[in-house]
Amino acid sequence: MNLKQTKFSAAVPVVANERLAADTFKITLDAPGFAPLVKPGQFALLRLPGRLDPLCGRPFAVYDADPASGRVEMIYLVVGKMTRILSDAAAGDTVELIGPSGNGWEVISGGAQRFPGDRLIMVAGGVGQTPFLLLARQFAQYRAQGKSAPDLTLLYGARGSERMPPLGDFARCGVEVITATEDGSAGYKGFVTDLIPRAAAGAESAVVAACGPKPMLRAVFHQASGLSLPCWTSLESPMSCGLGICFGCVVEYRTDEGKWDYRRTCQDGPIFDAYRLKWD
Ligand SMILES: Cc1cc2nc3c(=O)[nH]c(=O)nc-3n(C[C@H](O)[C@H](O)[C@H](O)COP(=O)(O)OP(=O)(O)OC[C@H]3O[C@@H](n4cnc5c(N)ncnc54)[C@H](O)[C@@H]3O)c2cc1C
Ligand code: FES
Structure with missing residues (x-):
């Protein structure tokens, strides 16, 4: 590229x-x-x-x-x-x-129309809600056309309410929006990742997708893997060229053979199966 x-x-x-x-x-x-x-x-x-x-x-x-x-x-x-x-x-x-x-969220379904779960739990921190609106809108359109679509939950977390952007665009797509702030100034007081088990309860096959700062993504992965849920992360790793040339955006990635290799976030991502990334 x-x-x-x-x-x-x-x-x-x-x-x-x-x-x-x-x-x-x-x-x-x-x-x-x-x-x-x-x-x-x-x-x-x-x-x-x-x-x-x-x-x-x-x-x-x-x-x-x-x-x-x-x-x-x-x-x-x-x-x-x-x-x-x-x-x-x-x-x-x-x-x-x-x-x-970048690859976009269809990597979750391997390009197939059918989403592999009955609930999608989108976990966003900071400006991590940004890659989710078009996905939510796509599912709202599927639902309006009588096609299958998962229930949608957005768990959004920020340090305090002054940093929370309006989330009405999500509610208008039929997304259940649950907020958390670290200082308790809006929504649940604590980390947004604390909300994952309750959001997953009752779903037959929930899928977790997350975007936000790395420590949050790590916590999302540990929550999701503890609940044996599929987990996808949209990485915001710093980039240089953004065009696949410089390899300045690589992440360590576990291949099908179980070996560690590198993938470029700008070309192979930014969305990766969290189970294939290194979190320590
Ligand atoms: C695929 C992708 C999607 C993104 N989507 C959004 C988005 O929707 N909204 C948004 O606000 N940001 C997003 N980002 C992050 C955004 O690219 C950076 O915030 C931006 O490049 C900062 O540019 P700057 O020149 O203002 O900061 P710089 O002057 O380049 O850096 C300022 C400081 O931020 C640090 N920094 C720079 N980039 C990052 C990064 N990606 N992660 C952590 N620290 C960084 C630097 O180390 C430095 O300390 C995304 C990143 C990626 C890779
Ligand atoms: S930023 Fe240069 S290869 Fe990805």
Whole structure:
């Protein structure tokens, strides 16, 4: 994979860039050539045009993409150089959009239409809800068409309520949303991972999917494996090229033969079977 093989790469106009919570923004882009290409769980690189610093695009999950209007949304946390500059972007500015990239959630079903479980427990920390909305919407559409779809639960955790973005988009897709904060300022007081056993209770075959900071993903994996549940993680590992060239995003991965090998998060992920990753 390189830039020539990328499906979409262009400077696109910013439609809006609004603050959702502390250090958390949603950017809306007008990208009709990009929106129809996106599969749930994929990401895109955003780059600031005309700037050499930062040089490389930064990866962000595609939160929403509407092929009809061409609108594409990403939700981002301000953590460093690029996101700080991006938070000043205004309607009419442009950003470079590259992608969509990565495997997406259909890796869970191996591309088959039928999801291998009767409940999907999505566990998100920080901005970890971002790769889940398009998946939830896809299942809502299946249900509306009379097709089979799992019950959906989103367990969302943040340090405090000031960092919690609105989650109404999920409720509108029929998702049961349960929140947790470490300081108890909203929802359950404690770690979001504490909520997994109760969310799994009553399901015949629950599947856990998680996105968030590494310590949270590790805790999700330990909870899920303790309950013998399948567990998938969407990694937010730092990337350099984001295009499969530099191997700066590799993770250790257990192969079918039980040997440790490496996989590139930007090409082979970002979604991996948690049972194949190293968590210690
Ligand atoms: C597949 C994928 C999807 C992602 N989706 C989102 C999303 O939807 N919303 C969102 O806010 N972020 C997301 N991220 C993380 C996002 O890419 C980083 O926050 C961003 O690259 C930071 O860029 P920066 O220039 O602002 O920070 P930098 O100046 O590059 O770094 C600032 C600080 O953050 C650290 N850092 C940088 N990137 C990461 C990272 N990925 N994980 C942990 N620490 C990091 C650096 O070590 C440094 O300390 C995703 C990452 C991946 C790989
Ligand atoms: S970031 Fe360069 S290969 Fe993945």
